[in-house]
Amino acid sequence: MPTFVALLRGINVGKAKRVPMAELRTLMGELGYTGVATLLNSGNVVFSAAKGAPAGHAAKIAEAIASKLNVDVPVIVKTARELSTIVAENELAEAAEDHARLLVAFVQNAEALPGLASIAQLTVSQEQFIVGESAAYLHCASGILESKAAEALLGKVGKATTTRNWATVLKLQALVNQADA
Template sequence: MAIAQNERQVALLRGINVGRAKRVAMADLRKLLADLGYGDVRTVLNSGNAVFDAGQVAPGVSATRIEEALVLKLGVAARVTVLSSAQFAELMAQNTLAPALDPARLLALVLNNPADALRLAPLSQRPWQPEALAVGTRAAYAWCPDGVLASKVVAALGVLLGDGVTSRNWATMQKLDALLNGAAASV
């Protein structure tokens, strides 16, 4: 069953291809999404990022379908966050820390549940210099000048949100944005 091609969505799979755990080839992810009926499936990098046509399927429904198919077809359990193109555009626009000198050190920590943004208020009031934290409606944004692994902001967000968040560096987010806005090829 093909899904009508009208709503573009972005899927972010948490923890895919990090180290040796949860290995998923992007060709397998594209096939899995196509087999679910999604159209014009494109992937970005090798870390569980996909852009696709979802027709009238709501992002939450897409997330559930993809999570279930990952387990059933590929034997991989992973949290999946799906955003509509409008939600993704809003997330991109709300990053008050962009542009960054080094987009690899600027993270978008995408919330699986947007209501979790309210839980971030106490963290957004703390002084993090030289790091920085900004909070939008669907993501937190962390500037990590000394690197992500050394970031106190990222560590605090991880403790607070656990697996309710998945992060991407700003360079990857820009690539996803380009695909949503008509870039021709998978990257």
Template sequence: MPTHVALLRGINLGPHKRVAMPALRTVVEGLGHTDVVTYIQSGNVVFTASGSAKDTALADDLEKAIADELGVTCRVVVLTSAELARTVADNPYPDEPDPKRLHAIFLTAPAGGAAQEHLAQVRDKLGEKIGRDEVQIVGRTVYLHTPDGFGRSELAKALSRPRGPAEGTARNWATVTKLLTMCEGS
């Protein structure tokens, strides 16, 4: 059963930072990992980690290998399958029926007080432009609920910029739950 998920930030969104999924699987396997499977073209890799390296070390190794072997520089967030399951269990918006209206932003490190402060500043700056959007931070996950659509969300735009005290990468809820299913082997 796969033990980890790697999430690459900002690849395959346009003509730059193109990464073919077969090449990405080869890079991950080249680091000694097994059961390597990718999901869609946005840089989602499910794998069984070799050894007992921490998530940050796995992410660092993947970032370096992707840069060295594929010529693409990108941030990588690595979660254990248990952390992904906890993210799904902790969802503060379980009643949202449309998985495209809920996103999880997985942070490279746990969100501390600085991240909460940054979020408060973003809310204050946007004021009424936030509309019905809601956001909550739980551990290393920012849950972004955009009932009027992610593409229309000023809050989503503000949180998508890699500024502030915590970096991360977002996935819609359909992708989050699919990755968990892949980890569970179903």
């Protein structure tokens, strides 16, 4: 059965958009997904489904969260293969000593990636931004909080994205590999 990763955008940050992971796992099971596992408290879910496309799963999950948990949240779903591609194409991974300062921007549809290109002009020294074929990558060696590029990626320019730091992406990859084993 194929393995997928669901990435919820902007939950459990502050007091707004609270989604307890136990409730999310239960909801995923009610939707018919199996092998459901969450990572951290920030809306990372690995699951299996007998059929269906990532965009369909994303819509189904977002609709269920809105109706059952009363939280309106964008959801991006990637297949295990898509996640592996995103990990493999990250040209900034080797240069990033601190994985918490390397962001990966996920989009549901790769056609949204060119819209992020304007972020490159906001980078300063010690920062690198690359738009890949499957995701975008931002390395903020001096820190994410001070970065105008990160602010844009996490804000309005990146509204079609959800970001995870590299450490979380690698943990998700390990969880997917464990589910596929």
